[in-house]
Amino acid sequence: MTDPIVRVEPIVLRIPFDDGGKGQGITPTKWTNLDIVLVRVETRDGVVGWGEGFGYMCQHATAMAVRDLVAPAVVGLDSKDPASVTLAAQKALALFGRYGVTMFAISGLDIALWDVAGKREGLSLARLIGGRKRDSIRAYASLVRYGDVERVQHFAAEAAALGYDEVKLHEVEPDTIGAGRRGAGAHARVTIDVNCQWDIAKIRAMLPVLRDNRIDWLEEPTFPPEDPAPWRMIAAEGIAVAAGENACTAVEFERLVPALDVVQPSVTKVGGVTEFLKVAEIARTAGKRMAPHSPYFGPGYWASLQLAAALPSFEVFEYLYVKPDAWCAAGAPLPVDGRLSIPDAPGLGFEPDPAVVRRYQVS
Structure with missing residues (x-):
């Protein structure tokens, strides 16, 4: 028996957060809100699943894509085969490309369909896709960009005191990178994400700084190059x-993975659980580390935790080190001594808190 999709709708939340910084340096405008695009999928049998499409600063575009592109393409399709529905959506929307906002919206759909599948079977997503391999995972504190020596050192030290043994900086200059290392401590693992803001000359100039501060990985040093020589220079x-x-x-990752040491799919961008699992297999086959991108506070967070439970190759969980006004679901698992417990409820284990949705929903 089939169970067709009868409704796909976006719900946009804007939840303020505090990070102790100025909210500047990474995004085009000041970043002080978590823009969460929930994707609600309902089937004919009355099963409701929740997903999340990437929405930070593009929430209205992602929501419009869910409502005006994805929903018309998939309503009536059988929800019991998430991968087939996701592929059908990609084909139906080929005119709009398999990148950016289109894939953010499809990601939200796919996550919701896997949530439906788990609920239907009474199994957590991890158990549904191959088995629960662990009950918790190590997390790292992903700091925002502060651009200020005192703040960087303070928040890196604060994270270390809370039990994190790994800290990611979004700093781009020697003084703030050094401050992050001092704050995190001599024994912590420190990584850096520069959000594609460096060029080859900057990389050459910064290599001694990275070595001196024992940086484990450098994330997105430049735009993904046609010639990966600058990245090989870093790895050397x-x-x-x-x-x-x-x-x-996964098509894009087939091209990208050979140039990488650490593979970082994002479940709310890559195409949901379906494409994420393909990428994980590409990384495993290539013998590469996998440390996914997961600075989320909606279903993307819960989906990433389920993937961490199912995939031994999921090295560490990225926890965005900010304080939101609220979580959009009750009982969110939070890091304790640098580890996150993973829910084992059916589906993602995510159910939105109606009071939070009413308070923070925006049109």
């Missing part, structure tokens, strides 16, 4: 090259 210095959060579908 014993510093891993990480990227992937902005790549969509």
Whole structure:
């Protein structure tokens, strides 16, 4: 028996957060809100699943794509085969490309369909896709960009005191990178994400700084190059090259993975659980590390935890080190001594808190 999709709708939340910084340096405008695009999928049998399409600063575009592109393409299709529905959506929307907002919206659909599948079977997503391999995972504190020596050192030290043994900086200058290392401590693993803001000359100039501060990986040092020589130059210095959060579908990762040491798919961007699992297999086959991108506070967070439970190759969980006004679901698992417990409820284990949705929903 089939169970057709009868409704797909976006719900946009805007939840303020505090990070102790100025909210500047990474995004085009000041970043002080978590823009969460929930994707609600309902089937004929009344099963409701929840997903999330990437929405930070593009929430209205992602929501419009869910409502005006994805929903018309998939309503009536059988929800019991998430991978087939996701592929059908990609084919139906080929005119709009398999990148960016289109794939953010499809990602939200796919996550919701896998949530439906788990609920229907009474199994967590991890158990549904191959088995629960662990009950918790190590997390790292992903700091925002502060651009200020005192703040960087303070928040890196604060994270270390809370039990994190790994800290990611979004700093781009020697003084703030050094402050992050001092704050995190001599024994912590420190990584850096520069969000594609460096060029080859900057990389050459910064290599001694990275070596001196024992940086484990350098994330998105440049735009993914046609010629990966700049990335090989980094790896030759014993510093891993990480990227992937902005790549969509396994097709793009087939091209990207050979140039990487650390593969970083993002479940709310790559095409949901379906494409994420393909990328994980590409990384495993290539013998590469996998440390996914997961700075989320909606279903993307819960989906990433389920994937961590199912995939031994999921090295560490990225926890965005900010304080949101609220979580959009009750009982969110939070890091304790640098580890996250993984829910084992049916589906993702995510159910939105109606009071939070009412308070923070925006049109």
